[in-house]
Amino acid sequence: MTRSLVVKAGGRTLTSNLDGIAESISRVVRMGFKVVFIHGGGDEVTKYSRMMGIEPMFVVSPGGVKSRYTSWEELQVYIMVMAGLVNKRVVSALVNRGVNALGVTGVDAGLVKAVRKKRIIIVDERGRKRVIEGGYTGKITEVSLEVLQRLLAAFEALVIAPIALGDEGVPLNVDGDQMAYAIAARLKAEKLVLLTDVEGVIVDGKVVNVLTPSQAEDLASRVGAGMNRKLLMAAKSVKEGVGEAVIASGLGEDPLAKALKGSGTRIVKAANT
Numbered sequence: 001m002t003r004s005l006v007v008k009a010g011g012r013t014l015t016s017n018l019d020g021i022a023e024s025i026s027r028v029v030r031m032g033f034k035v036v037f038i039h040g041g042g043d044e045v046t047k048y049s050r051m052m053g054i055e056p057m058f059v060v061s062p063g064g065v066k067s068r069y070t071s072w073e074e075l076q077v078y079i080m081v082m083a084g085l086v087n088k089r090v091v092s093a094l095v096n097r098g099v100n101a102l103g104v105t106g107v108d109a110g111l112v113k114a115v116r117k118k119r120i121i122i123v124d125e126r127g128r129k130r131v132i133e134g135g136y137t138g139k140i141t142e143v144s145l146e147v148l149q150r151l152l153a154a155f156e157a158l159v160i161a162p163i164a165l166g167d168e169g170v171p172l173n174v175d176g177d178q179m180a181y182a183i184a185a186r187l188k189a190e191k192l193v194l195l196t197d198v199e200g201v202i203v204d205g206k207v208v209n210v211l212t213p214s215q216a217e218d219l220a221s222r223v224g225a226g227m228n229r230k231l232l233m234a235a236k237s238v239k240e241g242v243g244e245a246v247i248a249s250g251l252g253e254d255p256l257a258k259a260l261k262g263s264g265t266r267i268v269k270a271a272n273t
C-alpha cells in the first residue's frame with residue numbers, strides 16, 4: 001500500500017513560504033509518499049474582493065470559531081482566487097520541482113460534497129446570538145474514496161482548493177482544515193499535517209508537544225480562533241483512523257521534515273511517545 005500524507009497550509013503561511021513548502025513536499029514525494037495538499041488563501045480572497053468592490057465579512061460562531069461569510073458575489077471571487085490563482089501558484093511551484101502534481105477543487109469529479117449551511121448562528125458585536133441566512137459556505141458530507149484513489153494512482157501530489165460541490169449543485173466555500181480532516185479520514189492517511197504560522201498549540205507560552213484526541217478536544221475551548229478548529233479537526237481525524245495529526249509551523253526550511261520528526265503539537269491515540 002502506498003503511504004499517504006495529507007497536508008494543509010493556511011494562506012498566510014503559504015504566501016510567505018511557498019517555495020519552502022513546495023520544496024518540502026517535493027522531498028516527501030521523493031521519499032515515496034503520495035501527498036494531498038489542501039491550501040487556504042483567505043487573505044488573497046479578501047484582497048481581490050476589495051479590488052472588485054466587495055467588502056468581506058466575517059462571522060463568529062457561539063463556539064468562538066471565526067469564518068468568512070460568503071455572499072453570492074463573494075463566492076464568485078472565492079472560486080476565482082482559490083481554484084485559479086492560489087491553486088495554480090502551488091501547482092506551478094511543485095511541477096517546477098519535478099513533482100507530477102494535479103490541481104483540482106472538491107467539485108472536480110465530485111471529489112468532495114457538502115451541504116449548504118442554510119442558516120447559521122452567529123454571535124454579534126454585543127455578544128448576542130443571532131440566526132442569519134447562511135450564504136455559500138458548506139459543511140462537508142462526503143469525500144469520494146474512489147476519485148481520490150484514481151487521482152493518487154495517476155499523480156504524485158494533488159493540490160486541492162477548499163471548494164466543495166454543494167447539495168444544490170453550486171460550488172461552496174468549505175473550511176480548509178475541515179477539508180484536510182475529511183480527506184485524511186477518508187484515506188486513513190498515515191499523517192495529517194496542519195501547517196500554520198505558529199510553532200504549534202501554545203499554552204502558557206509553551207508549545208504543547210503531544211495530546212490525545214480527547215485532550216485536544218478539551219483544549220480547543222481554551223485556545224483562540226483559528227487554533228481551536230485545528231485541534232478539533234486533528235482530534236477527529238485521529239479518532240477516525242488517521243495515524244497521527246500534527247499542528248506545526250509551515251515557515252522556514254523543510255517544514256514537513258520538521259513536523260514529521262516531532263516538532264509542533266502531535267495528536268496521537270496514546271500520548272506516551
Ligand SMILES: Nc1ncnc2c1ncn2[C@@H]1O[C@H](COP(=O)(O)OP(=O)(O)O)[C@@H](O)[C@H]1O
Nearest residue numbers: 010011196197198200201202223224225226227
Ligand atoms: N493557543 C494558541 N496557540 C497557538 N496559536 C493560537 C492559539 N490561539 C490562537 N491562535 C492563533 O491561531 C492562528 C492559526 O490559525 P489561523 O489564523 O486560522 O491560521 P491558518 O491560516 O493556518 O488556518 C495563529 O496564528 C494564532 O494567532
Ligand SMILES: [Mg+2]
Nearest residue numbers: 010040177226
Ligand atoms: Mg484557519
